[in-house]
Amino acid sequence: MGAGDKLPSLAIDWAEVEQEATELLVRYLRIDTTNPPGGEEAGAELLTHTLRSEGFEPRLYEAGDGRVSVSARLPGTNSAGTKPIVLLSHIDVVPVERDYWSVDPFAGVLKDGVLWGRGALDMKGMGVMELLVLLLLKRHRVAHRRDILFLAVADEEEGSRFGMSWLAEHHPELLEADAVINEGAFGFGELMGARGLVFGVSTTEKAPLWLRLKVKGRPGHGSLPHRNNAAQRLVEALTRIGAAESQITLRPEVAATFETLERVGMLPPGLDFRDPNVLAEVAQANDLVRALVSNTVTLTTVDSGQKHNVIPGNARATLDCRLLPGENPDAFLAHLRAVIADDSVEIEVVYRYEPLVSEVPVELVEQIAATLRHESPGAVLLPMMSPGFTDSRIYRERGVPAVGFVPVLLTTDELGGVHGHDERISTANLRLGTQLLLDTVRRAAGAP
Numbered sequence: 001m002g003a004g005d006k007l008p009s010l011a012i013d014w015a016e017v018e019q020e021a022t023e024l025l026v027r028y029l030r031i032d033t034t035n036p037p038g039g040e041e042a043g044a045e046l047l048t049h050t051l052r053s054e055g056f057e058p059r060l061y062e063a064g065d066g067r068v069s070v071s072a073r074l075p076g077t078n079s080a081g082t083k084p085i086v087l088l089s090h091i092d093v094v095p096v097e098r099d100y101w102s103v104d105p106f107a108g109v110l111k112d113g114v115l116w117g118r119g120a121l122d123m124k125g126m127g128v129m130e131l132l133v134l135l136l137l138k139r140h141r142v143a144h145r146r147d148i149l150f151l152a153v154a155d156e157e158e159g160s161r162f163g164m165s166w167l168a169e170h171h172p173e174l175l176e177a178d179a180v181i182n183e184g185a186f187g188f189g190e191l192m193g194a195r196g197l198v199f200g201v202s203t204t205e206k207a208p209l210w211l212r213l214k215v216k217g218r219p220g221h222g223s224l225p226h227r228n229n230a231a232q233r234l235v236e237a238l239t240r241i242g243a244a245e246s247q248i249t250l251r252p253e254v255a256a257t258f259e260t261l262e263r264v265g266m267l268p269p270g271l272d273f274r275d276p277n278v279l280a281e282v283a284q285a286n287d288l289v290r291a292l293v294s295n296t297v298t299l300t301t302v303d304s305g306q307k308h309n310v311i312p313g314n315a316r317a318t319l320d321c322r323l324l325p326g327e328n329p330d331a332f333l334a335h336l337r338a339v340i341a342d343d344s345v346e347i348e349v350v351y352r353y354e355p356l357v358s359e360v361p362v363e364l365v366e367q368i369a370a371t372l373r374h375e376s377p378g379a380v381l382l383p384m385m386s387p388g389f390t391d392s393r394i395y396r397e398r399g400v401p402a403v404g405f406v407p408v409l410l411t412t413d414e415l416g417g418v419h420g421h422d423e424r425i426s427t428a429n430l431r432l433g434t435q436l437l438l439d440t441v442r443r444a445a446g447a448p
């Protein structure tokens with residue numbers, strides 16, 4: 001059998017799988033793993049319990065109070081000389097602003113075939129699909145060469161200190177892999193206004209540089225304004241940052257995205273990406289394009305002052321900067337200092353990760369392409385760089401190929417639920433995602 005052929009079909013009742021995935025995700029969403037503080041233990045327990053009941057021997061890893069990750073291995077039939085395929089997910093979720101939700105984000109509400117809750121997309125839904133892939137491979141005794149390692153980790157949303165980074169230090173054997181499938185890209189029925197069937201596959205990502213700006217000024221009475229008002233100076237610094245022009249860089253991974261969209265007729269009209277001036281102009285107006293072709297700075301919190309008639313002595317703000325692969329964070333900081341042009345504004349680096357340039361995992365991308373060819377005819381594989389960052393970076397920096405591939409089809413509105421409000425996933429997507437993942441994993445794990 002060639003690597004790109006149709007795989008032997010399995011006697012799987014997909015309606016039943018959809019039902020099972022839905023029930024499991026309802027229970028998973030009801031466990032509040034908001035990070036901070038995380039409290040992934042209860043989520044890990046649900047996964048562990050499910051794995052044990054199917055004859056797996058899961059392992060638990062505790063990196064701190066309640067900060068638990070879990071792994072389970074499905075041995076390959078002929079894994080000598082190979083390393084596992086890792087199915088990676090994170091157990092923690094980002095906080096919610098409850099007032100903006102139409103439903104209780106931790107109730108696991110199911111209505112009209114859609115499952116609502118924080119983590120439905122990011123990324124408990126994917127965790128459930130990966131778990132089901134493992135269970136289905138075992139139940140149907142599917143022969144495959146490599147081991148398959150299910151890994152659900154803590155603390156992805158707060159920088160991975162109690163999750164993937166801790167595991168890399170204390171259980172480096174989990175980093176030994178031939179390939180990793182993780183979050184980082186979804187599929188769409190529509191992209192930037194154009195309709196089509198597109199599955200994103202991210203092979204690289206931007207790197208976070210989280211900064212805190214601190215200004216100390218002179219307190220005083222609101223009736224006697226002076227020139228050293230901390231809040232005022234912070235606002236002026238932030239205004240300069242907001243007005244600064246960003247440099248446009250078209251990385252090869254992003255050029256590949258545009259080229260693919262062009263080939264299938266889904267490139268937004270006027271996005272002549274080969275012309276740097278046009279690209280810069282489009283980036284001004286289009287948030288997604290801007291994120292793909294420049295380092296970005298997002299103001300996320302501002303904090304100063306306590307009383308209407310008191311001049312604050314301190315002001316602080318946090319900036320979420322995201323750098324393109326290959327950028328130098330020190331050079332970026334120097335650039336930012338020049339833009340702020342006020343030495344009394346202190347810049348504290350809260351979190352930084354080196355913006356890696358990672359090699360495109362050609363073989364894995366080919367396997368995904370084969371899956372789409374057979375399981376979703378007419379679908380387009382869209383190679384991309386993820387504007388967000390994921391735990392894939394911890395594998396990629398060790399030279400292990402990792403892809404972001406969450407094979408569900410979202411509307412723009414549904415995508416807005418990721419780190420936003422009303423996060424949700426349809427049960428049809430749970431089924432589709434499990435089908436496509438199963439096929440891809442079978443290809444990646446190889447014939448025995």
Ligand SMILES: [Zn+2]
Pocket residue numbers: 090122123156183
């Ligand atoms: Zn995530």
